[in-house]
Amino acid sequence: MTMKLPAFLLVLTALLAPHVSSRQAHSKRLTGVPNNPNVLGNALNFWTKLETGGWDLTRGATSGSISLPMPQKGPILIQPNATALVIIDMQNYFLHESLGGDPLGRAIVPTTINLLRAFRAAGMPVLWTNWGVTDFDIINMPPSFIQGFSSDDTSLTSFGSEMGTVVVPESDQSIAANSTTPGPNITIDAGRKLTRGSWNAQPWGDLFTEQTEGVANGTDFYFNKNRLSGLWGPSTPLQTFLQDNSMTTLFFGGVNIDQSTTSPLFATQMVDYNVALDGWRTNSTGILPALMNATKA
Ligand SMILES: *[C@@H]1O[C@H](CO)[C@@H](O)[C@H](O)[C@H]1NC(C)=O
Ligand SMILES: *[C@@H]1O[C@H](CO)[C@@H](O)[C@H](O)[C@H]1NC(C)=O
Ligand SMILES: *[C@@H]1O[C@H](CO)[C@@H](O)[C@H](O)[C@H]1NC(C)=O
Ligand SMILES: *[C@@H]1O[C@H](CO)[C@@H](O)[C@H](O)[C@H]1NC(C)=O
Ligand SMILES: *[C@@H]1O[C@H](CO)[C@@H](O)[C@H](O)[C@H]1NC(C)=O
Ligand SMILES: *[C@@H]1O[C@H](CO)[C@@H](O)[C@H](O)[C@H]1NC(C)=O
16 A cells, blocks of 8 residues: 655755846846856856757756756756755654654655665765754744644743653654554664754654764765754855755655745745745656666676
């Protein structure tokens, strides 16, 4: 009865330099903006319309690029050395059965794992972005967030509160122990709510192994976040990594398409990234074949 759901993705392409905004009349030439009607952007940060339809997002670095089909406005041409897969919030807190987690979130884990393996194989990093607050973050947390993560409208059950223990089968710690689960059970301290290093904040099930091994192998990177988005300010760890590594195209995969996945989009707009808000949405089924195709042996 394993469900074979695709993992949904949003694609975001970001800029290297602040974009040139202008209120000038349309007829006027804009300083630093190419006159070519097939080019959107400026000399450092641009997309080029493909003759066959779709967009080239490589900013001129087409050697070794990968073409991915997209349901709308596609295909897109991406440069693997400037592209990353961002996995958001696939944590026990949001997914684990014993914590009332989302069954649909659990159902997309197998395809998410296929997807992140395909990104790694094609030479693109996997960036894990998870809630992992510190006591300092809790002091600085706005009341709206404290309320949003509280179970009784008080701070006492919100970030950093002790969540108690959960009983899980020793053989499969990603599910809840019950009367029909065979084998011995173990009791796990779920830890303080969404705090860094706690069990409830770690990736769910096999994703935990993927994350720890991937980070050890150097293909994956782990970023703690302390707001809905890992990109809400100019100096979040994720933001700094993206700038240091000249990443311009991001694929977002995660559980809450309405919150975690769209809030980075809004946040990146606020911090002056170019965002294709209603641009490219796809799922793993749509792009896996092309990614596998691109894998260098
Ligand atoms: C990425 O690949 C392109 C095309 O091969 C190359 O021009 C560029 O220097 C590479 N960038 C990095 C950061 O390696
Ligand atoms: C116990 O958990 C297993 C695995 O999640 C599930 O298939 C089974 O239906 C559960 N049994 C009861 C009595 O809830
Ligand atoms: C622990 O596992 C046993 C089967 O080995 C099961 O009978 C029991 O109900 C489980 N305990 C809990 C708390 O679910
Ligand atoms: C880490 O690298 C080892 C050795 O190459 C490999 O067997 C393993 O699958 C890798 N793990 C992940 C999660 O990529
Ligand atoms: C996944 O994407 C493919 C290709 O765009 C599409 O045909 C399919 O309907 C999508 N699946 C779901 C469940 O949305
Ligand atoms: C796989 O690569 C071949 C050769 O480059 C190409 O013709 C084919 O369209 C690709 N298939 C996919 C699914 O991208």
